[in-house]
Amino acid sequence: MTTVWWVIVGVCALSLFGGLLGIVRGSSAGEPFTLVLFGALGLAAVGYFTWGWESAPPQPKDPAVEACRQDFRKCTTQDQLVDTYQGMREAHTTCKQAARKLARFGDADLPFYAFETYFPIEKSFATGQISLVETEAKYQNAYGAMQRVRVKCVYDLTNKTVVEVNAAPQ
Known part of the structure; x- marks a missing residue:
């Protein structure tokens, strides 16, 4: 994976972790749930586009x-x-x-x-x-x-x- 993918994965993971930490601490605002939602969706999207995307079949060698x-x-x-x-x-x-x-x-x-x-x-x-x-x-x-x-x-x-x-x- 390229550096850009790792940055996106890092941001999503930090967002997910921050949201979970906010929930554990008992924050009453809706912000932790939003962070968890965006972090989980972001990691799922990165995982799908990285490992789940259908790539072109290998070309036959001459x-x-x-x-x-x-x-x-x-x-x-x-x-x-x-x-x-x-x-x-x-x-x-x-x-x-x-x-x-x-x-x-x-x-x-x-x-x-x-x-x-x-x-x-x-x-x-x-x-x-x-x-x-x-x-x-x-x-x-x-x-x-x-x-x-x-x-x-x-x-x-x-x-x-x-x-x-x-x-x-x-």
């Missing part, structure tokens, strides 16, 4: 997309491979680790989501290798200054290993 998710060879485009294939997260992580090992003078400064750039015309689903590029990487040079570099990582999708990684100054 068999071609599901096949691509499991096996990169079943993908039909490079974009589909990168967006759908479940092994791409491992490719990004493995390339990031290889890029860190490439740094000679200290640690590499890589973005959290590294190697998100790829070549759209490469047809990795046919060759079994994908080239991932990181343009926001920084390596420390011999003088201690951080230098922006372009890192290219070639990843083998079949063996799940890095074939080649290199960095060039920008």
